[in-house]
Amino acid sequence: MPVLVWTLDYASxxxxxxxxxxxxxxxxxxxxxxxxxAAMTAVGGGTLRDLILNRDLVFWVARPSMxxxxxxxxxxxxxxxxxxxxxxxxxxxxDALALAIAVPAGVAVxxxxxxxxxxxxxxxxITGTFGGLMRDVVGNEVPLGLKAxxxxxxxxxxxAVMAVLLVWLGLGRGEALLGCGVTTFSLRAGSLIWGxxxxxxxxxxxRTRG
Numbered sequence: 001m002p003v004l005v006w007t008l009d010y011a012s013x014x015x016x017x018x019x020x021x022x023x024x025x026x027x028x029x030x031x032x033x034x035x036x037x038a039a040m041t042a043v044g045g046g047t048l049r050d051l052i053l054n055r056d057l058v059f060w061v062a063r064p065s066m067x068x069x070x071x072x073x074x075x076x077x078x079x080x081x082x083x084x085x086x087x088x089x090x091x092x093x094x095d096a097l098a099l100a101i102a103v104p105a106g107v108a109v110x111x112x113x114x115x116x117x118x119x120x121x122x123x124x125x126i127t128g129t130f131g132g133l134m135r136d137v138v139g140n141e142v143p144l145g146l147k148a149x150x151x152x153x154x155x156x157x158x159x160a161v162m163a164v165l166l167v168w169l170g171l172g173r174g175e176a177l178l179g180c181g182v183t184t185f186s187l188r189a190g191s192l193i194w195g196x197x198x199x200x201x202x203x204x205x206x207r208t209r210g
Contacts, residue, residue: 008105009059010069015098016131017042017070021077022091023139031078037135038074039067044131049106049123053113092192095132095144100185103128103156104177107163111173117164124160129153148200151191159184
C-alpha cells in the first residue's frame with residue numbers, strides 16, 4: 001500500500017504540474033512563474049489533505065523530489081507550449097487525468113490513516129480539486145471545479161464514494177482505488193465529450209401575496 005500511495009502521489013504531482021504550467025503559459029509568465037504555478041498546483045491538494053489528517057510530515061516535505069518533478073514539468077511546458085494547437089483543450093484533458101489519479105491518492109492516504117468513510121470521501125475530493133482551484137484563481141481563470149455545467153467536483157465525489165463502497169463490499173484497496181480512478185475519469189470525460197451535467201439552481205420570482 002505505501003508503494004501504491006507513493007506512485008499515485010508522484011503521478012498526480014507530475015500531471016497537475018503540467019496543467020499549472022499550461023495556465024502559466026496562457027498568462028505568459030516567466031520561467032520562475034511557470035515553476036511556481038506548476039509546484040503550487042501539484043502539491044496544493046495533497047498539502048491540505050496531510051495538514052487536516054495531521055500526518056507527521058506533508059508528503060512533499062518528506063519527499064522533496066516531488067518539487068523537482070514539478071519543476072521539470074514546468075521546464076518542459078515552458079519550452080514546448082507554443083507547439084500545442086489548443087493549450088486549453090490539452091489543459092482540460094490533462095486536468096481530467098490528474099483528477100482521476102489525485103482522488104485515489106487522497107482516498108488511499110485517508111484509508112491508511114484509519115479515518116471514517118465520510119472523511120475518506122472528503123480527503124479524496126480535497127486532494128483532487130484543491131490544487132486546481134488554487135491554480136485557476138491565481139492564474140485568473142474561471143475555476144474548473146466551480147464552472148457551471150461541468151462535472152468536476154461531482155466527478156471527484158463520485159470516484160471517492162465508489163472507492164468507499166468497493167471497500168465496504170469487501171474488495172481489496174487496490175481494486176477500490178482502481179474503481180475510484182475509473183469512475184472519476186469517466187464522469188469527467190463524459191462531461192467534456194457529451195456535456196454531462198447536474199441540474200443547476202434556477203432562481204424563482206418571489207411570491208406575492210394575493
